């Protein structure tokens with residue numbers, strides 16, 4: 387399978403596999419690690435435009451681009467003027483691409499008529515596209531879902547509008563807003579969007595194995611793919627999918643000693659980004675996911691292993707003890723693998 391390079395305005399991505407923005411998860415340490423392991427693009431967690439303009443500390447942490455050479459920022463909101471302003475602020479702070487969130491299903495976002503709610507207000511979506519496009523010189527992209535519900539596959543109309551307004555790429559999560567995260571993403575439904583526009587279309591939803599990479603592209607006809615939950619605890623995963631698309635044979639996951647080193651380096655990253663107290667807490671879910679990924683070779687013993695180490699590690703507050711525990715958990719797995 388040979389995949390043409392993805393061109394977004396003046397920007398060409400090294401490969402078409404993108405780490406999805408996930409609020410509270412794909413923070414700067416994770417994004418840096420994903421890029422280092424070969425992701426073609428990483429996007430900041432969603433930033434509420436108003437909060438970004440107010441200089442809210444959480445938004446500044448989310449926008450953190452240090453260590454990522456090409457830094458993309460996702461903005462959310464429903465006021466075209468404020469979103470244009472927020473895009474300008476992000477560009478001035480070094481963003482090389484602005485992504486607009488029109489897919490978030492969360493009630494607190496959609497009741498404010500932002501995120502996926504914009505699928506029900508195309509005139510407002512157009513005003514946002516025009517304002518943001520006019521505010522910055524870097525490429526502007528949009529991430530959305532198939533539609534609000536099954537009866538309204540609005541993604542096609544939204545993508546056509548995005549193209550007409552000069553946006554450079556559209557990403558489609560193959561679910562409707564009303565599905566939230568239930569059921570399976572419908573990869574083939576993304577094809578209607580691909581057929582309707584000539585800007586790059588990115589397919590997203592439920593890519594969790596290397597084989598899913600070529601499969602989502604074949605089913606959707608998309609130009610690239612985006613990976614979210616499949617990369618939780620596995621920041622190397624998008625890069626490995628990119629390798630598969632380039633025709634190379636790779637293992638699903640790196641060796642355990644490398645997985646351990648990656649987790650320990652991420653841990654240092656969280657401590658330095660958030661400070662010790664918050665960093666220790668922020669790291670906990672990632673440690674759980676990483677241990678789960680590391681224990682894939684354990685068959686029936688996997689769940690018990692993960693549970694035991696989660697219980698041991700996720701109650702600790704002292705970083706030195708957490709790091710020693712991580713090392714011991716991976717030592718145990720390597721010892722078992724060698725036995």
Ligand SMILES: Cc1cc2nc3c(=O)[nH]c(=O)nc-3n(C[C@H](O)[C@H](O)[C@H](O)COP(=O)(O)O)c2cc1C
Pocket residue numbers: 406407408409410411431432460487489490529559590591592593612613614615616
């Ligand atoms: C915890 C969580 C946070 C998310 N945050 C964002 C976000 O900030 N912006 C966004 O566009 N999508 C967000 N998403 C949606 C993902 O980017 C992605 O579209 C979705 O998870 C489907 O892809 P996946 O099956 O590969 O995870 C989030 C998803 C999850 C599970």
